[in-house]
Amino acid sequence: MLAGKRILLIIGGGIAAYKALELIRRLKERGAGVTPVLTRAAEEFVSPLSAGALAGVRAYRHLFDLTDEAEMGHIELSRAADLLVVAPATADLLAKMAGGHADDLASTLLLATDKRVLVAPAMNVRMWLHPATQRNIATLRADGVLFAGPNEGDMACGEFGPGRMAEPLEIVAAVEAALGGGPLAGRHVIVTSGPTHEPIDPVRYIANRSSGAQGRALAAALRDLGARVTFVTGPASVPPPPGISVVAVETAVEMDEAVAAALPADVAIFAAAVADWRVANARDAKIKKDGSGKPPALTFTENPDILARVAGLKAGRPALVVGFAAETDDVVAHATAKRLRKGCDWIVANDVRPATGIMGGAENAVTLITAGGAEDWPRLPKDEVARRLAARIAETLG
Ligand code: C5P
Numbered sequence: 001m002l003a004g005k006r007i008l009l010i011i012g013g014g015i016a017a018y019k020a021l022e023l024i025r026r027l028k029e030r031g032a033g034v035t036p037v038l039t040r041a042a043e044e045f046v047s048p049l050s051a052g053a054l055a056g057v058r059a060y061r062h063l064f065d066l067t068d069e070a071e072m073g074h075i076e077l078s079r080a081a082d083l084l085v086v087a088p089a090t091a092d093l094l095a096k097m098a099g100g101h102a103d104d105l106a107s108t109l110l111l112a113t114d115k116r117v118l119v120a121p122a123m124n125v126r127m128w129l130h131p132a133t134q135r136n137i138a139t140l141r142a143d144g145v146l147f148a149g150p151n152e153g154d155m156a157c158g159e160f161g162p163g164r165m166a167e168p169l170e171i172v173a174a175v176e177a178a179l180g181g182g183p184l185a186g187r188h189v190i191v192t193s194g195p196t197h198e199p200i201d202p203v204r205y206i207a208n209r210s211s212g213a214q215g216r217a218l219a220a221a222l223r224d225l226g227a228r229v230t231f232v233t234g235p236a237s238v239p240p241p242p243g244i245s246v247v248a249v250e251t252a253v254e255m256d257e258a259v260a261a262a263l264p265a266d267v268a269i270f271a272a273a274v275a276d277w278r279v280a281n282a283r284d285a286k287i288k289k290d291g292s293g294k295p296p297a298l299t300f301t302e303n304p305d306i307l308a309r310v311a312g313l314k315a316g317r318p319a320l321v322v323g324f325a326a327e328t329d330d331v332v333a334h335a336t337a338k339r340l341r342k343g344c345d346w347i348v349a350n351d352v353r354p355a356t357g358i359m360g361g362a363e364n365a366v367t368l369i370t371a372g373g374a375e376d377w378p379r380l381p382k383d384e385v386a387r388r389l390a391a392r393i394a395e396t397l398g
Helices: 017-029 048-055 074-079 091-099 105-112 125-129 131-142 168-178 213-224 252-262 306-311 331-342 382-397
Strands: 006-011 033-038 083-089 116-121 151-154 160-164 188-193 228-233 245-248 267-270 277-279 300-302 320-327 346-351 366-370 373-376
Touching (some): 006 017, 017 033, 017 048, 017 083, 017 168, 033 048, 074 105, 083 091, 083 168, 091 105, 091 116, 091 131, 116 168, 125 131, 168 213, 188 213, 188 252, 213 228, 213 267, 213 382, 228 252, 245 252, 306 320, 306 331, 320 331, 320 382, 331 346
Parallel strands (some): 083 116, 188 228, 188 267, 267 320, 320 346
Antiparallel strands (some): 151 160, 277 300, 346 366
16 A cells, blocks of 8 residues: 555654564555664664664664765655654654754754654653643644654553554554555544533533443544544543544533534544433532432433434535444344434444443444345454444445
């Protein structure tokens, strides 16, 4: 999918630099040409020799490497590429990029390029969360820099949180999406995911057991096929995948507004477990026991049905609108009726009785309901269900 594409890979100085070697292999496997550039700090972690050997070309290190007339100049080097990838992108490299510094080969190439830049940040969680880093990231995003990760997880420094570099295959997927490969290239897909939280008072809310795992997997699978994904997510327990545009919301009303703002789209997939009701008399102050022994009375009002609203759009309706149906009995009958009631094209139905372990679990057994009928899929990991669904979507759009 990356045949003939030229990637200039800038390797920053972080412990994740070892993954850059694997990244070179994965990019090469897909037919890309990779020119590695190491910062001085990167050389403390990986050698230019290994990077160059894997890439099959010389790895560049210093500005002086380019002073030889026979060599490419730095302007040419940065413009001969189709995409610049920075992995790992350390806090220092991101700060240099945001500030427009050019005091070594890597930063000079990044300033001189007229091509898109994709960064895969990797740093300690405190450094990632530091306001200075967050400011730099906001600047870079506004400049059009693309991000792959970081992921959340255990870190080499012993801490846990966001800051782990995205895995090489996730970066490859982001590279493919950035270069417009894949059957869904040029398509915009909206995916809703996770539960919603409906406030009762400032400290309490009503929620459900959705983890957001199926929505996350779907967004990643669609991204991998080249789609531009807008991921509207409630407070899920799994982090969103890298390489997509994330809109974090809390309530159904916020989700509805975020979806409306993300339109138009070619496809809209509603994997979120949206609360049907919100508390009409939610309080601004914490509800306290008043000593009367009487519990407070909550009254409810209906939330907007986001799926039905988008499926029923007269103008600007996505070509394919997909809903999910979590059912505990008569799955196919209920989901078939729901497809018609909501006016969507497909319903992905699943049985969420506690005994199935599906809600919040790693696997899913779904039935795909279309105008043509019901199709039972075997029980599969949620990632695999997502890949099959994404492939089916690509096939349907043609
Ligand atoms: O009616 P029910 O909640 O079972 O429908 C499930 C489908 O409708 C899911 O795709 C869900 O994301 C979507 N939905 C929605 N807005 C709501 C309720 C459900 O988009 N308020």
